[in-house]
Amino acid sequence: MKNKFDIFIIGGGINGAGIARDAAGRGFKVxxxxxxxxxxxxxxxxxxxxxxxxxxxxxxxxxLVRESLKEREIISKIASNITKPMPFIIPYSKKLRSKWIIRIGLFLYDNIGGKTSFPKSKKIDLNKKYKGILKEKFSDGFKYYDAQIDDKKLVEMNIEDAKKLGATIVENNKVIEVKRNDFGWEITLENGDLINSNALINASGPWINEIINNVIRVKTKKPIRLVRGSHIITKKLYEEEVAFTLQSDDNRIVFVIPYKNKYSLIGTTEVDVIKPDNPVISDEEQKYLIDVVNNYFFTQISKGDIVETYSGIRPLIEDYKEASKVTRDYIFDLNIQNKNSPLLNIYGGKLTTYRKLSEKVIEKLSPYLPTTKVKNWTASKPL
Ligand SMILES: Cc1cc2nc3c(=O)[nH]c(=O)nc-3n(C[C@H](O)[C@H](O)[C@H](O)COP(=O)(O)OP(=O)(O)OC[C@H]3O[C@@H](n4cnc5c(N)ncnc54)[C@H](O)[C@@H]3O)c2cc1C
Structure with missing residues (x-):
């Protein structure tokens, strides 16, 4: 068939973008x-x-933590111009996690990812270091490191590379219908274009089941739970380039992270929602985040200090637990009717694991794709 693609990807979030780059680099028509x-x-x-x-x-x-720590190392190298290491402080609070639980957690965090360029964690005296940021009752703390990234840019850089490697990328054009036939998939876009492809990948994030049910129309085996996570942005609460991992009274975690030199980024929340479209923070979520900050910080904030908010939807695999306990790992659902028309649905995932996920997608689909001599290549090739 003329103009037939090897892989069609629904969705240009980080997962779709990462898969497009990886696959195009292996010579597939994407x-x-x-x-x-x-x-x-x-x-x-x-x-x-x-x-x-x-x-x-x-x-x-x-x-998941082991894989994510390994990926932290790799992404910090291949996307070094949009990534920076960031120290995080966990203030110890008598009422919450004990010191030994935090120490065990940090010991594992320092070690289970293997060799790392990030500094090891340590206990710190908050009356000496970072004095004046937190209320005096928070005198003990623990310091560890992670990395901050420009998430949108990470997607755009993957897309740019995918294009350079020959992938066709189309924006503002919804996939409205797909048909499976003996030779693969025929995909209809909103503008009327018809595209033929061998494999179909559903990387539509929180829209995954909506697409399975209404566009692909196959039976979905996995229920998902849509959970809204919101952030508030205020003028910066302190000068130091350090983030805080605050334990809330309900045992969740709220981050306060330096943001764009002038601001503090504060999040997140977890609220079950029905639809993935246009998420917006509620008054209760704003209050929740403000209360957590005010419990720890000298500088007290109120709603009037919020300069911006944003919300996103986590598509979590439903396992009927509290939202904070539901796995953040990804799961593949491979649907095969005949070997010419594989369908791969991608559930869940994190920004951090997109690159590894992309490799595993190719591995999973390789029995159904043309043979290629290119092995895994994205871990060492800067974006
Ligand atoms: C509040 C919050 C905080 C998070 N923080 C972190 C973090 O700090 N670190 C981390 O590693 N992970 C984090 N995550 C997780 C991470 O953001 C997600 O795992 C990741 O962005 C998911 O990417 P995706 O490509 O699956 O989905 P998306 O980015 O949602 O992309 C899906 C795409 O599919 C498109 N689409 C949908 N329907 C159609 C259709 N019919 N036709 C064509 N296109 C379609 C959409 O327009 C969208 O662009 C966070 C998640 C949330 C919600």
Missing amino acids: YLADKNKVGSATSSWSSKLIHGGLRYLENYEFK
């Missing part, structure tokens, strides 16, 4: 369509961290 601008959804509304996810250790997610 087509990616996004209904809006690439990177305009969840992938630009994150906490902008490339992190192992210290908190996930509490949920015994050792595999």
Whole structure:
């Protein structure tokens, strides 16, 4: 068939963009369509961290944390111009996690990812270092490191590379219908274009099940839970280039992170929602974030100090737990009817793990794709 693509990707968030770059670099003919601008959804509304996810250790997610720490190392190198290491302080609070729990967590965090260029964690005296930021009752703390990134730029850089490697990228063009036939997939875009492809990848983030049910029309095996996470932005609460990992009374974590030189980025929340479209922070979420900050910081803030807010939707795999305990790992759902028309649905995931996810996608689809001599290549090639 003329003009047939090897891979069609629905969605140009970080996952779609990463897969497009990886696949195009292996010589596959790739087509990616996004209904809006690439990177305009969840992938630009994150906490902008490339992190192992210290908190996930509490949920015994050792595999995810290990993979994320390894990726933190790799992404800091291949995207060094948009990534910077950031120290994080966990103030110790008597009522919450004990010192030994924090120490065990940090010991694991320092070690399970293997060799790292990030400094090891340590205990610190907050009356000596970073004095005057937190209330005096928070005298003990722990310092560890993660990385801050420009999330939207990360998507755009992957897309630019994918284009250079020959991928076709189309923005503002929704996938409205797909048909499976003996030779692959016929995909209809909103502007009427018909595209033929061998494999179809559903990388539509929080829209995943909407697309499975209404566009692809296959049976979905995995229920998901849509959870809104919101941030507030205030003028910076302190001068130092250091972030805080605050434990809230409900045992969640709220980050306060230096943002664009002049601001503090504060988030997130977890609120179950029905639809993934146009998420907006509620009054309760604003109050929740303000209360956590005011519990710890000398500088007290109120609603009037908020200069901007944003919200994103996490598509979490439903396992009927509290939102903070639901896995942040990704899961693939490979649907095969005949070997010419594989469908891969991608559930969940994190910004941090997009590169590894992309490699695994290619590995999963390789029995159904043309053979290629190019092995895994993205870990050492700067964006
Ligand atoms: C509040 C919050 C904070 C987070 N913080 C972090 C963090 O600090 N670090 C981290 O590693 N991870 C973080 N994450 C997770 C991370 O942001 C997501 O895992 C990641 O952005 C998901 O990318 P994605 O490509 O799957 O989805 P998205 O970025 O949502 O991309 C999906 C794309 O599909 C497109 N699409 C949908 N339907 C169609 C259609 N019919 N046709 C064409 N295109 C379509 C959409 O327009 C969208 O661009 C956070 C998530 C949230 C919600």
